[in-house]
Amino acid sequence: MSLQWSDSLEIALDLMELHPEVDPLKLHFNELRQWILDLDRFGDDPNHCGERVLEAIQLAWIAEMD
Numbered sequence: 001m002s003l004q005w006s007d008s009l010e011i012a013l014d015l016m017e018l019h020p021e022v023d024p025l026k027l028h029f030n031e032l033r034q035w036i037l038d039l040d041r042f043g044d045d046p047n048h049c050g051e052r053v054l055e056a057i058q059l060a061w062i063a064e065m066d
Contacts, residue, residue, distance in 0.1 A: 002043025005053045012060035014039050024061040029054045 003010055015022075015035060024032075032054050037046055 001041075003039065003041045004044040005049055008053075008056040008060040009064075011036055011039065011042070011057050012064055014041065015057075015061060016064060024058050024065070027058070029058075032058065 003014070015024075015032075018039075019035070029051060033049055036042055036049075036054075036057065
């Protein structure tokens with residue numbers, strides 16, 4: 001099953017696993033977007049992503065770090 005933009009927690013968990021040294025607060029949205037698109041499990045339309053979607057993924061990542 002592929003990940004969609006709405007799967008913010010699952011995406012965040014995958015990113016945490018691939019980039020454990022990264023502070024998501026210091027990550028630029030264009031870099032975050034590309035990392036998501038590069039995930040093997042990601043399969044949604046790249047054009048359906050906006051700032052709010054990336055913000056939700058970033059917030060999920062931060063919440064999981066605590």
